[in-house]
Amino acid sequence: MPDAPAPPLTVAGVEVPADFDRWHPADILAFAVEHFSPEIAISFSGAEDVVLIDFASKLDLPYRIITLDTGRLHPETYQFIERVRDHYQADIEVFFPQPEAVQKLVREKGLFSFYLDGHEECCSVRKVEPVRRAMAGMRATVSGQRQDQSPATRGILPVVQEDPALTVGGAPVVKFNPLSFWSSQQVWQHILSHEVPYNPLHDRGFRSIGCEPCTKPTNAGQHEREGRWWWEEATKRECGLHLPVVEAE
16 A cells, blocks of 8 residues: 655644645745744845845745844955845844853953864854844744755755754744755856845855854865865854754664
């Protein structure tokens, strides 16, 4: 007998269609906003996230856009944020780390401790805590993560999940990854054909962009995430906002 169809997934009381992972990313995003608006936020930092903002700009429902100023971004990234704000007439909420926590870290360990003992502590102060604060009162978030960005940490990324890295009020936030199955080529086809703003650092070989001290251009043949935290093992190249999602052996 043929196998019975898999039961539909339910997240936060919302039933997700069984074929959800075959939907177009724009339709996945629309589903997310329709079911969780206004308590849903697009997490914005890179090219993929602006594709999501481009999709969301065509919806007539409220949602939030949140981004982080870690204090260590490239000048081009700040200019990029403003271009996106102007292009979409969007209300982009910028969150900052707690100054006392940054001062304590720098006072005790200096400005570049992550090169010696790993990036987790700095990212926890500059990224993870501000995002948790930004998500207060939210039920869902939307990320631009893709499976092929990093097979070492995102190899089986689902299009929707209860986020193991983020809880609000004791309940996990629902995380949508509409671009999970898209390739970099598909992302850039959309950006260029729809005149979506992008960070000019991409034109200088930066394929994945984070904080300035922790990001460098990649060479031909290198994977796009190899320019992030390049001094660490590939399985550790996540900041804590996105826990590694890999297939168990």
